Amino acid sequence: MTGVGVGPGDPELLTLKAVRVLREADAVFAPTTALDKPSRAAQIAHEATGIEARALVFALDDTGGLTEARTAAWDEAARVVLDAFRGGALRIAFATLGDPNLYSTFTYLAHTVAAVEPGIRIRTVPGITAMQDLAARAGVPLAEGREPLTLVPVAGPDADRALDAVDAALAGTGTVVVYKGGRHLDALVAAVERADRREHAVLGTDLGLPTETIARLARRSATTEPGSGRAPYFTTLIAPPARGQRGGAL
Numbered sequence: 001m002t003g004v005g006v007g008p009g010d011p012e013l014l015t016l017k018a019v020r021v022l023r024e025a026d027a028v029f030a031p032t033t034a035l036d037k038p039s040r041a042a043q044i045a046h047e048a049t050g051i052e053a054r055a056l057v058f059a060l061d062d063t064g065g066l067t068e069a070r071t072a073a074w075d076e077a078a079r080v081v082l083d084a085f086r087g088g089a090l091r092i093a094f095a096t097l098g099d100p101n102l103y104s105t106f107t108y109l110a111h112t113v114a115a116v117e118p119g120i121r122i123r124t125v126p127g128i129t130a131m132q133d134l135a136a137r138a139g140v141p142l143a144e145g146r147e148p149l150t151l152v153p154v155a156g157p158d159a160d161r162a163l164d165a166v167d168a169a170l171a172g173t174g175t176v177v178v179y180k181g182g183r184h185l186d187a188l189v190a191a192v193e194r195a196d197r198r199e200h201a202v203l204g205t206d207l208g209l210p211t212e213t214i215a216r217l218a219r220r221s222a223t224t225e226p227g228s229g230r231a232p233y234f235t236t237l238i239a240p241p242a243r244g245q246r247g248g249a250l
């Protein structure tokens with residue numbers, strides 16, 4: 001079974017290898033939150049290859065941590081995949097947003113499938129991540145010279161701790177990227193301001209989709225910021241450090 005990264009949204013961001021593996025697969029699956037809801041990964045895979053992936057339901061928007069709903073979904077999805085495998089689909093592909101080794105449902109599915117059927121080889125095809133797409137589109141280098149790059153997910157049952165981690169990273173010398181933080185937009189903007197990093201920080205939502213927005217935090221006025229202080233789940237924040245002279249971090 002191969003986890004195939006399909007990038008954040010733009011179908012042109014699939015690699016040639018991702019397209020080939022999807023086309024050669026005997027069965028292609030993709031995650032969704034409910035069978036009547038579209039799967040973003042399936043839509044991207046379809047636009048890039050014409051292939052219709054079969055949607056598997058995962059508790060993708062469950063914020064409760066390791067919940068029963070999540071584990072039941074992994075088990076059920078693994079059962080469907082194993083049925084396909086035992087029915088003769090030897091080359092199984094699972095299309096997943098961004099990269100399959102970065103906060104991807106594929107990790108949990110692969111773990112579950114391998115535990116039941118150790119004979120199945122697990123592989124991945126890397127994909128363009130949301131932070132890479134946002135960096136490219138906004139013209140913001142993610143790291144220079146000796147700068148560290150810190151990616152913090154602001155999600156789960158203990159978001160306050162995650163926000164503390166954002167503050168700690170912003171106090172350092174490198175770029176801070178925040179994933180899964182849409183619900184906490186006000187707190188994130190405040191943290192970026194406290195760290196005096198608002199000028200170069202960028203926020204991208206729904207990258208590669210018709211609803212996409214890309215905005216510098218410095219240019220977001222009070223009127224354009226969502227009144228509720230929330231942004232969509234598909235929101236990525238990049239807050240680079242202040243950079244002085246060319247090559248100053250070398």
Ligand SMILES: C[S@@+](CC[C@H](N)C(=O)[O-])C[C@H]1O[C@@H](n2cnc3c(N)ncnc32)[C@H](O)[C@@H]1O
Nearest residue numbers: 008098099102103129130179180206207234235
């Ligand atoms: C479960 S993680 C998936 C990450 C993905 N595997 C990657 O490599 O980028 C979901 C988070 O990734 C970010 N993300 C993924 N796709 C995005 C998009 N199209 N636009 C903005 N952010 C996105 C958001 O921060 C979102 O909350």
